[in-house]
Amino acid sequence: QVQLVESGGGLVQPGGSLRLSCAASGFTFRSAAMSWYRQAPGKERELVARISSASDSTNYADSVKGRFTISRDNAKNTMYLQMNSLRAEDTAVYHCYAKAGWLELWGQGTQVTVSS
Numbered sequence: 001q002v003q004l005v006e007s008g009g010g011l012v013q014p015g016g017s018l019r020l021s022c023a024a025s026g027f028t029f030r031s032a033a034m035s036w037y038r039q040a041p042g043k044e045r046e047l048v049a050r051i052s053s054a055s056d057s058t059n060y061a062d063s064v065k066g067r068f069t070i071s072r073d074n075a076k077n078t079m080y081l082q083m084n085s086l087r088a089e090d091t092a093v094y095h096c097y098a099k100a101g102w103l104e105l106w107g108q109g110t111q112v113t114v115s116s
Contacts, residue, residue, distance in 0.1 A: 002026030002105060004096045009110030012086055016114070020081040022096035022107060030054075030074040032100035036081045038092035038112075048094070049081060063089075086114045 008020040020036070036048040049070035050059045058070055069082040079096060093109040 002103070004098060004105055004107035006094065006096055006107045006110040009094060009112045011113045011115065013116050014087055014114055016086050017082070017084045018086065018112060020083065020094055020110060020112070022079040022081075024077045024079070024098060027098070027100060027103055027105070029077040029098075032098045032103070034070075034072060034079045035097040035099075036070060036079075036094060037097055038090075038094045040089075040092040043092075046092075051079065053100075083112070086112075088114050090114050 003025055005023045006020060008018060010018065012018050031053055033050065033052055035050040037045055038048050039045040046061060048061050048064055049068060051070045051072055055072055060068060067083065067085045072079040091112060091114050093111055095109040096107040098105040
């Protein structure tokens with residue numbers, strides 16, 4: 001089964017933290033570039049962060065720089081997004097995405113809600 005499964009979303013107060021996980025299976029995870037995207041109601045889908053296959057390159061949206069950290073553990077076939085200093089505008093469905101050769105794969109998404 002080729003799939004990505006996100007977890008770790010939930011409700012958090014402004015200023016709080018969450019760590020999202022994306023578990024991959026059915027393909028060679030260590031060869032895949034991985035990304036986190038998010039989409040809030042009424043807004044365009046946004047690239048949040050991207051990480052290369054060997055973790056030697058990362059990119060972040062300006063809106064999350066200094067607050068979010070993307071990482072991966074190729075031995076565990078898992079990607080992470082550590083989110084600190086969360087704001088209401090971070091509220092969205094967060095999806096992981098894999099790109100490897102001809103493979104493009106999206107996860108189902110996990111809801112993150114930042115509210116007091």
